[in-house]
Amino acid sequence: MGLISKLGRMWLTRCFKPFIFKNEYDEVLPYMECDNLGLYVHIPFCKSLCNFCPYCKVKYDEALANEYIDYLIKEIHLVALNNEKKQVTSLYFGGGTPALVKSRIKEIIEALKEHFIISEGIGIELHPDDVTIDTLTILKDAGVTKISIGIQSFQDKYQYILGRKKVDPLKLKEALDKIKFETVSMDFIFALPNQTLDDLIKDIETAFMIGANHFAMYPFIDFNFTPSNVKAMKKREKERLLNDITKYCMEKGYTRNTIWTFSNNNDANYSSMTRDNFLGFGASATTLLNHQFKINTFSIIDYIERIKQNLLPTSLTLRFTKRQRMVYYLFWTAYSTKVNKVDFDKFFKTSLQKMYGFELLVARIMGFVKKKGNVYEMTLKGAFYYHYYENFYTLAYIDKMWGILRHEAFPKQIKL
Numbered sequence: 001m002g003l004i005s006k007l008g009r010m011w012l013t014r015c016f017k018p019f020i021f022k023n024e025y026d027e028v029l030p031y032m033e034c035d036n037l038g039l040y041v042h043i044p045f046c047k048s049l050c051n052f053c054p055y056c057k058v059k060y061d062e063a064l065a066n067e068y069i070d071y072l073i074k075e076i077h078l079v080a081l082n083n084e085k086k087q088v089t090s091l092y093f094g095g096g097t098p099a100l101v102k103s104r105i106k107e108i109i110e111a112l113k114e115h116f117i118i119s120e121g122i123g124i125e126l127h128p129d130d131v132t133i134d135t136l137t138i139l140k141d142a143g144v145t146k147i148s149i150g151i152q153s154f155q156d157k158y159q160y161i162l163g164r165k166k167v168d169p170l171k172l173k174e175a176l177d178k179i180k181f182e183t184v185s186m187d188f189i190f191a192l193p194n195q196t197l198d199d200l201i202k203d204i205e206t207a208f209m210i211g212a213n214h215f216a217m218y219p220f221i222d223f224n225f226t227p228s229n230v231k232a233m234k235k236r237e238k239e240r241l242l243n244d245i246t247k248y249c250m251e252k253g254y255t256r257n258t259i260w261t262f263s264n265n266n267d268a269n270y271s272s273m274t275r276d277n278f279l280g281f282g283a284s285a286t287t288l289l290n291h292q293f294k295i296n297t298f299s300i301i302d303y304i305e306r307i308k309q310n311l312l313p314t315s316l317t318l319r320f321t322k323r324q325r326m327v328y329y330l331f332w333t334a335y336s337t338k339v340n341k342v343d344f345d346k347f348f349k350t351s352l353q354k355m356y357g358f359e360l361l362v363a364r365i366m367g368f369v370k371k372k373g374n375v376y377e378m379t380l381k382g383a384f385y386y387h388y389y390e391n392f393y394t395l396a397y398i399d400k401m402w403g404i405l406r407h408e409a410f411p412k413q414i415k416l
């Protein structure tokens with residue numbers, strides 16, 4: 001790991017100790033004591049595998065996918081035990097391509113509803129091929145209220161660079177006009193070679209024209225372990241593009257919901273990340289609780305084998321020191337571009353000012369944040385630097401960890 005990220009971690013956690021992920025784990029997850037809990041379900045199957053994509057997935061095979069869902073449902077019951085029903089915020093299905101198992105989504109939701117009361121809706125990631133009247137109807141009947149479609153770009157040249165098929169916007173519009181959802185989000189990738197502001201504006205306006213009310217603009221990340229040879233844009237060029245696109249969205253009156261997401265309707269939101277705590281089910285799914293972070297095995301076969309033995313499929317667990325948990329909290333809360341000091345104080349039963357007053361003062365002097373009442377709001381400059389360091393940490397932490405977990409189902413320990 002780079003020296004700068006190591007020093008940054010040591011400074012913020014006030015500790016020389018690295019993040020140590022160990023292969024011991026809790027069979028009983030203490031989620032009942034956690035407020036503001038979300039749910040996540042991972043479906044690791046795709047029709048074809050994109051070579052730039054870092055997520056845990058394998059080629060779709062009907063028999064394997066069905067067996068996987070059987071054990072996923074069992075994992076839900078193993079985690080929930082005989083606890084009473086717990087109120088949760090939202091449920092998100094990600095992947096992979098979850099709609100490949102569309103006929104079983106309802107069953108998974110029902111299993112979760114035996115143990116949880118979902119109050120803020122159910123979201124699912126879709127591949128453009130899933131956007132048909134038939135599939136959308138099945139998902140809506142299952143209880144899905146939000147969809148997020150992985151467009152990447154409406155322009156053929158970028159789909160070609162990414163090795164994906166062309167997307168026909170009119171075909172999507174036809175299905176989206178008929179079957180309505182509260183949030184229709186579309187994912188785009190930016191900072192691809194030679195991409196311009198004009199290219200991105202065209203993508204955004206096409207998205208809104210065909211029925212989206214929300215979009216995500218993800219910076220392209222060139223993961224070390226993926227076989228892709230697409231190179232990400234240089235920092236300065238990327239900064240200009242991100243700032244220009246943000247200014248464009250502000251001028252159009254779109255709301256910035258998180259660092260990379262915007263909407264043209266205040267009720268639209270799609271974020272499986274900005275939650276204080278969450279439970280993740282499925283291969284590679286992560287769980288964040290008050291005092292621990294855990295990650296399930298990436299190996300589908302080992303995932304099934306563990307659950308067959310009535311054991312949780314946890315691969316690694318990180319037990320937080322208080323400062324580590326604070327850094328984790330601030331990092332993910334800042335993703336929403338705002339940190340509310342009252343929420344922090346309530347979560348940690350101590351004051352944000354006392355713990356990170358100096359850092360916040362420096363951030364204000366540097367022009368990264370502005371204070372409005374109890375809320376620290378990121379400026380345009382702050383949002384770029386957040387985005388920049390997120391990219392940096394993704395490569396320092398996630399790239400290393402996922403790179404190992406793709407080959408080892410249960411590594412002994414990973415130090416980051």
Ligand SMILES: C[S@@+](CC[C@H](N)C(=O)[O-])C[C@H]1O[C@@H](n2cnc3c(N)ncnc32)[C@H](O)[C@@H]1O
Pocket residue numbers: 046052053054055094095096097125126127128149150151152187188189218219220221222223
């Ligand atoms: C699980 S995929 C989306 C759903 C669906 N499987 C699809 O491909 O359309 C989630 C999103 O992550 C983003 N993504 C994948 N690989 C990326 C990379 N290397 N850099 C940045 N974003 C990436 C893409 O925008 C993608 O739509």
Ligand code: SF4
Pocket residue numbers: 045046047048049050053054055057095096097127150
């Ligand atoms: S981008 Fe989507 S379709 Fe492509 S491999 Fe990743 S999850 Fe699968």
